[in-house]
Amino acid sequence: MDFASFLIQLLNGVQYGLLLFMLAAGLTLIFGIMGVVNLAHGSFYMLGAYLSWSLSSLTGSFTLAIVLGAVLSVAFGLVLERLLFRHFYDRDHLDQVLLTFGLIYIFEETRSILWGDDVHGVGVPELLGASIPLTENMSYPVYRLFMSAVCVVLALGLYLLISKTRLGMKIRAGAFNREMAEALGVNIKLIHAVVFAIGVALATIAGMIASPISSVYPNMGSQVLIMCFVVVVIGGIGSVRGALISALLVGLVDTFGKVLLPHLAGMLVYMLMAAVLLWKPEGLFRQ
Amino acid sequence: MSTPRSHLEVLPRSLQVLLAAALVVLVAFPFIGTDFYAQTIARMMILAIFAMSLDLLQGVTGLVSLGHAAFFGLAGYALAFLTPAGEPVSLWWTLPAAVAAAGLAALVIGFFVVRTHGIYFIMVTMAFAQMVFYLFFDNKVLGGSDGLYVNFKPAAVLFDLEDKRVFYYFTLAVMLLVYAFLRRLLWSPFGRALSGIRVNEHRMRAMGFTTFRYKLAAFTLAGALAGLAGYLWGAQTGFVNPELMGFQMSAHAIMMVILGGMGNFAGAIIGAFAFEYLLLWFKDLPAVGAVDLGKHWQLWMGLFIVILVTFAPRGLLGVIERLSRRKEARDE
Amino acid sequence: MNEVLLSAQRLTKRFGGLAAVNEVSVDLWLGHIHAVIGPNGAGKSTLTNLLSGDLAPTAGNILLGERDVTGWSPERISRAGLGRSYQKTNIFLPFTVWENVRLAAQSRAPHAARWLARADRFAATSERASRAIELAGLADRKNRIAGTISHGEQRQLEIAMSLATAPQVLLLDEPLAGMGTAEAERMVQLLLRIKPDHAIMLVEHDMDAVFALADHLTVMVNGQVIASGTPAQVRADANVQSAYLGEGVQ
Numbered sequence: 001m002d003f004a005s006f007l008i009q010l011l012n013g014v015q016y017g018l019l020l021f022m023l024a025a026g027l028t029l030i031f032g033i034m035g036v037v038n039l040a041h042g043s044f045y046m047l048g049a050y051l052s053w054s055l056s057s058l059t060g061s062f063t064l065a066i067v068l069g070a071v072l073s074v075a076f077g078l079v080l081e082r083l084l085f086r087h088f089y090d091r092d093h094l095d096q097v098l099l100t101f102g103l104i105y106i107f108e109e110t111r112s113i114l115w116g117d118d119v120h121g122v123g124v125p126e127l128l129g130a131s132i133p134l135t136e137n138m139s140y141p142v143y144r145l146f147m148s149a150v151c152v153v154l155a156l157g158l159y160l161l162i163s164k165t166r167l168g169m170k171i172r173a174g175a176f177n178r179e180m181a182e183a184l185g186v187n188i189k190l191i192h193a194v195v196f197a198i199g200v201a202l203a204t205i206a207g208m209i210a211s212p213i214s215s216v217y218p219n220m221g222s223q224v225l226i227m228c229f230v231v232v233v234i235g236g237i238g239s240v241r242g243a244l245i246s247a248l249l250v251g252l253v254d255t256f257g258k259v260l261l262p263h264l265a266g267m268l269v270y271m272l273m274a275a276v277l278l279w280k281p282e283g284l285f286r287q
Numbered sequence: 288m289s290t291p292r293s294h295l296e297v298l299p300r301s302l303q304v305l306l307a308a309a310l311v312v313l314v315a316f317p318f319i320g321t322d323f324y325a326q327t328i329a330r331m332m333i334l335a336i337f338a339m340s341l342d343l344l345q346g347v348t349g350l351v352s353l354g355h356a357a358f359f360g361l362a363g364y365a366l367a368f369l370t371p372a373g374e375p376v377s378l379w380w381t382l383p384a385a386v387a388a389a390g391l392a393a394l395v396i397g398f399f400v401v402r403t404h405g406i407y408f409i410m411v412t413m414a415f416a417q418m419v420f421y422l423f424f425d426n427k428v429l430g431g432s433d434g435l436y437v438n439f440k441p442a443a444v445l446f447d448l449e450d451k452r453v454f455y456y457f458t459l460a461v462m463l464l465v466y467a468f469l470r471r472l473l474w475s476p477f478g479r480a481l482s483g484i485r486v487n488e489h490r491m492r493a494m495g496f497t498t499f500r501y502k503l504a505a506f507t508l509a510g511a512l513a514g515l516a517g518y519l520w521g522a523q524t525g526f527v528n529p530e531l532m533g534f535q536m537s538a539h540a541i542m543m544v545i546l547g548g549m550g551n552f553a554g555a556i557i558g559a560f561a562f563e564y565l566l567l568w569f570k571d572l573p574a575v576g577a578v579d580l581g582k583h584w585q586l587w588m589g590l591f592i593v594i595l596v597t598f599a600p601r602g603l604l605g606v607i608e609r610l611s612r613r614k615e616a617r618d619e
Numbered sequence: 620m621n622e623v624l625l626s627a628q629r630l631t632k633r634f635g636g637l638a639a640v641n642e643v644s645v646d647l648w649l650g651h652i653h654a655v656i657g658p659n660g661a662g663k664s665t666l667t668n669l670l671s672g673d674l675a676p677t678a679g680n681i682l683l684g685e686r687d688v689t690g691w692s693p694e695r696i697s698r699a700g701l702g703r704s705y706q707k708t709n710i711f712l713p714f715t716v717w718e719n720v721r722l723a724a725q726s727r728a729p730h731a732a733r734w735l736a737r738a739d740r741f742a743a744t745s746e747r748a749s750r751a752i753e754l755a756g757l758a759d760r761k762n763r764i765a766g767t768i769s770h771g772e773q774r775q776l777e778i779a780m781s782l783a784t785a786p787q788v789l790l791l792d793e794p795l796a797g798m799g800t801a802e803a804e805r806m807v808q809l810l811l812r813i814k815p816d817h818a819i820m821l822v823e824h825d826m827d828a829v830f831a832l833a834d835h836l837t838v839m840v841n842g843q844v845i846a847s848g849t850p851a852q853v854r855a856d857a858n859v860q861s862a863y864l865g866e867g868v869q
């Protein structure tokens with residue numbers, strides 16, 4: 001493999017990993033802080049993709065679509081948390097699995113009713129449509145770099161929020177000891193709502209920015225959900241740092257695997273997960 | 288976050304009577320119902336076996352697996368691979384072979400998966416099952432997304448499984464055998480240990496039980512029994528595809544077990560029948576005006592699941608139990 | 620001279636930079652009750668968890684009889700002859716008292732994994748369970764659901780379960796926790812009854828019970844042993860007096 005191809009695969013792997021991180025971070029935060037497992041997390045990704053398609057057709061601007069979509073997803077997350085998820089924080093994991101599985105059905109069918117079952121494409125915005133030449137006949141799309149950049153910015157934002165702001169401090173306090181935090185005057189209900197909304201927004205935005213590359217199709221939610229689960233299992237539940245490292249690892253293994261070992265491609269990531277499980281059954285960075 | 292559930296293990300007299308009556312109906316059905324409905328009932332019985340196998344894992348041992356359908360599907364595929372294009376294959380060796388294959392897969396996957404706990408267990412079972420799904424989905428050699436056909440029902444020599452009535456009674460017999468076996472298992476030392484693991488695994492270890500081995504044994508046995516159901520499914524429908532192994536199928540099985548009430552196997556049978564009936568009912572809904580209600584069955588099913596888990600998490604048996612307790616309190 | 624059934628030598632457990640247990644040595648003799656006392660946070664629970672295998676020591680060893688059981692899993696140590704009861708009641712709440720103890724007894728049976736015979740038909744297991752229930756004074760509560768009996772009875776059940784595995788060494792973690800006077804007295808009598816046949820380590824806060832029961836006393840503060848000897852010796856020890864008078868340990 002020559003250097004240019006290697007660089008391309010490396011960039012692709014990192015980009016895929018960062019995208020997975022957006023999803024895994026939300027999932028692991030929601031589980032780490034509220035103790036809720038959400039099988040419908042992939043549906044938010046799908047929702048993001050469909051939103052970007054219809055909003056960009058509606059407004060004619062991809063950027064506007066992203067901004068609008070982000071706002072809508074935060075609102076959606078807050079409503080969902082208030083109406084439904086809030087009542088399941090203290091329930092069995094089994095009940096949560098069932099609830100969120102039911103939600104998958106509801107979301108899928110609603111998507112089918114609102115947007116149909118066809119596959120759609122979303123155009124890459126003109127500004128980002130160029131490609132950076134690497135060699136005489138190979139170049140790298142600027143849009144993919146943009147995707148990675150957005151993920152990095154959001155990841156940084158999340159890090160700053162959690163470790164440097166008062167809100168972040170309250171979030172960490174609530175995760176550590178709910179009763180104590182409440183006794184100290186932290187509005188736990190608000191914290192939970194905010195964390196949930198952040199998780200939903202991250203997943204939705206991931207879907208939105210990925211849509212020009214991945215297209216918009218019915219099964220995209222469940223496909224990405226599995227990868228997301230693998231990332232969280234490898235990284236360790238509740239650890240955002242673990243999710244980042246694990247997501248990059250999975251992204252690189254999957255991308256290089258498809259190129260170097262095409263027959264094993266689909267299985268490589270699971271083999272990685274199996275190996276991690278033998279060594280550390282609770283993930284690499286278990287809290 | 289997970290609290291151990293106290294289950295209904297001893298069936299109350301009223302329920303026993305109900306089950307006996309249902310058995311009579313099941314035995315008589317092929318003679319009183321149409322062929323089509325008999326086939327539907329046979330399919331429900333196959334799903335009941337699948338649900339009972341999951342009940343062993345989930346209801347008794349407390350392990351919530353989102354990957355149980357992998358073993359169901361694998362056995363169906365085993366039958367498809369073993370059945371040649373032009374003639375049937377013998378029931379008497381392919382059935383044990385398919386069940387053994389499913390059991391072996393469960394043993395291997397279980398070895399990795401059983402060392403995890405709680406939410407991890409749920410996630411890794413889902414991941415491994417999807418791995419199996421994609422293995423079949425992506426490879427033309429294994430049938431790909433189109434699946435495989437089972438051209439002939441297995442040949443039993445002593446009886447003819449191509450005869451729908453014979454197949455019905457064969458399935459009924461298998462279901463009853465599995466039920467009897469699992470009920471005995473429940474009260475055996477092994478079954479008591481599994482229940483103990485569900486309620487308090489930490490104490491079981493402190494008392495000297497190597498819980499890993501017990502859980503792995505339960506996982507393997509449950510996988511093998513799921514394979515038994517999968518073999519019958521492949522034989523009955525004549526067709527297997529990767530969807531049979533996916534996490535949606537696993538989630539349906541979880542629903543069946545919850546719906547009927549976990550931990551006593553009777554609930555699994557009730558739940559399988561009820562869930563499948565409900566699914567068919569949703570799919571058969573008529574068109575109202577311009578809206579085809581049946582087409583959107585996933586929406587109704589999703590709403591049903593959400594409502595069920597919010598208000599009746601212990602399923603039908605839980606509701607019956609609560610009502611009978613309230614009646615007792617009133618009668619005093 | 621009574622034999623030493625358990626010997627823990629210079630046990631240390633670190634969590635990050637903090638040593639919760641620091642160079643602690645404990646010996647348990649057959650027929651003796653060795654009490655471990657100390658203020659909250661002294662490391663007594665951690666010590667108990669180290670001895671039962673729930674935690675692996677950072678340094679030090681544990682000898683059960685002749686065998687080095689350092690780093691063994693809890694189930695292996697249990698099968699080697701060690702039993703424990705818990706400070707926070709750790710029973711099977713939905714099962715009957717009988718089933719709780721029967722299950723504990725089952726752990727010692729070679730048929731523990733049999734699949735088809737009824738569990739309650741195994742005479743040896745049932746007998747062992749009956750004896751443990753008798754010893755713990757719970758015979759008339761056999762058929763009650765464990766979640767419905769009183770707190771004191773649940774503590775007795777804790778003991779019954781640890782007895783049913785026929786251990787030689789018993790680690791009892793605050794068996795009198797939350798008990799009223801009458802219940803506590805019953806528990807003290809129970810412990811005196813089982814004392815001759817076991818080597819017992821007793822972690823307790825109830826000083827009346829400790830001085831009534833202990834043959835040997837070890838005092839822990841901040842993860843370290845500050846005194847160890849007969850109750851009389853320990854009472855007179857200057858370090859102990861200053862620790863309990865709140866002057867701290869230098």
